[in-house]
Amino acid sequence: MELEVPFNESGVDPYGLSRAHLAQSMTLLKLAYRHYFKVEVHGMENVPARGRAMIVGNHSGGFALDAGCVIASTFFEMNPPRLAQGMAEKFIAKFPIAAMWATRAGQLTGLPENAARLLEDDRLLMVFPEGARGTAKLYKERYSLVNFGTGFMRLALRTRSPIVPMAFLGGGEAVPTVFNAVSLGKLLGVPYIPVTPWLFAIPLPVQLDVYYGEPIQFEGDGSEEDDVVNGYVEQVKERIAAMLEVGRRRRKGEA
């Protein structure tokens, strides 16, 4: 079945997602997803087939392997396929070519206005509340979670979007960051450059696991006190931490 996106006659949707660019990127992504890495997806049925939803997950690995796996899994494992649309780091928008491809493949600049609009249009949004601090985790921190922002929760409340918790494992093994070169990154206009034992952040073909948990619908309108919102965020974080723990044991062969 076809992707349910309102493309116009030129094959472009109102956000600049292009059928042709998407097809090309998906071909590449499929190679990585099916043949280079060994990806196992658990709980795919927890991602709603239609309507707005927010996949909220942890970052793992020096760059967006996690996002790639979420996009590939919702696209290749669901029928009809769904496109998970991420909120790209703002620095990407400044880079020619990269910015263009991100937009054409449905990955918009990470702005609250863009996120709200996609949800109100009943799209599937992908959010990593750890932000760039999350991708900057070192190898030894690979199963940990850093602080979650609260913006995603207020957005979910305001747009009445269910949250699908997601846990991603294996990114730390694929890109075992030993050091983040922050100054070099600044020089190149990115937050940092992950450095691995073999210097470059070329990922190893390891096993990657994606876990989707049951959707959670929080009640509210987004104007709640910080205490309340933080409590909701904590619930999501706990669900992700629990899935990470299950996944970690499975990977070690304990369960």
Add this chain to the structure above:
Amino acid sequence: MRVLIPGISGMIGQGVALLLRDEGHEVYGIDRRPWPDAPKGIEIFEVDLRKRAAEDVFRKIRPQVVVHMATVTHLLEKSDERYRINLGGTRAVVEHAKKYGVEHVIFVGRHTYYGAAPDSPLYHTEDEPPMGLASFPELADLVASDLYAGSALWRHREFATSVLRLCYTLGPAGHGTLGTFVRGPRVPTILGHDPLFQFMHELDVARAIAVTVEKRPVGVFNVAGPQPVPLSIIIKETGRTAVALPEFVFSAALGRFGLPRLPAGALQHIKYPITIDASAFRKATGFVHDIDELRTMHDYREAFPVVSR
């Protein structure tokens, strides 16, 4: 109704005038430029809006509605001169409207008010401030006119005010920023950038303004039609060829090789999109565009075919 259109001789001004006349309104115009084959029933006063003679027109006609379209938008005019024309003209409209009992004033502005930047959201809403001035100070007069016109909403309750922020215009007349930009057989673009452009057929633009006269919505409104499309598709569907240049080459080539001399800030507009959310206007007036994006581009191509050698 008696409708006065400052800036009537422009392409959109003419379209609005004809639509309103066909709907049975009495249409008058003010413009420094002539409208040589103006149809019967439309009276044009060839005066400068900022001069005394324009006030005489207000006094004599006593218009009920004023559609202010006498703004210079192209960047080739010197900035200080543009500033005086655009703000001086808008001020004259506001003052005469108050003095001569006008019921409804429509200010026709541009969506470039919002500015283009890597971190600006898609689909701007009317409550957003103008964020583009820092990178493109040459737009200051348009932004100032927009905000000054908007201040009439609370300053002059005696007349209804509609401030329109129109997306780009495209169509067989070929006027406007976008129509001029893609006129040549080869259109320069910046390598690695392909922003969304939101445009509307010139007939729909005229209709949207005519609907504003009829429905009299009060407030500031974005006006747009079909969904935006990437610049590359506009170039392709209008039968042109894109020439992608690295940004530093592009900047260096401006003003040479037949490329226009543009201020540096203008490059932002071919690197990043400006898209607007026009749902408030649709809700207030019921306006829906007639002509979709593909036909608009094809109409332009037919009017300006690229002759192959």
